[in-house]
Amino acid sequence: MLVPCPNCGPREFTEFSYGGETNARPKPNAPVEKLAKYLYVRRNASGPQQEWWYHRxxxxxxxxxxxxxVANTFLGSYWPDDARRER
Structure with a gap:
C-alpha cells in the first residue's frame, strides 16, 4: 500500500508510523472527563477519516x-496548517 506523503510523494507504508485519528484537544481547564475522553476514546468510524501519519x-x-x-485507501494528504485553512 502506498501512503501519499505531501513532501516526498507516494511511498510504501512500511516507511510510516500511524499516529491515530485526529480529534480536538480540550482546553487546559477542561474537566477530567473531557481529558480522559480525548486520551482514550476513538470514533473508529467506517469510511473516510482524518489521521496523523509520521514519515519516519x-x-x-x-x-x-x-x-x-473500509477500502483501506488514501484519499489525500496535507500539512496540518493546510487543514486549518480548509475549515
Missing part, C-alpha cells in the same frame, strides 16, 4: 491524511 524513513515529518477505513 523519509522526511521525518508529521502530516495529516484522509483514509477510507
Amino acid at each position: 524513513a523519509g522526511c521525518r515529518s508529521w502530516f495529516l491524511a484522509r483514509r477510507d477505513t
Whole structure:
C-alpha cells in the first residue's frame, strides 16, 4: 500500500508510523472527563477519516491524511496548517 506523503510523494507504508485519528484537544481547564475522553476514546468510524501519519524513513515529518477505513485507501494528504485553512 502506498501512503501519499505531501513532501516526498507516494511511498510504501512500511516507511510510516500511524499516529491515530485526529480529534480536538480540550482546553487546559477542561474537566477530567473531557481529558480522559480525548486520551482514550476513538470514533473508529467506517469510511473516510482524518489521521496523523509520521514519515519516519523519509522526511521525518508529521502530516495529516484522509483514509477510507473500509477500502483501506488514501484519499489525500496535507500539512496540518493546510487543514486549518480548509475549515
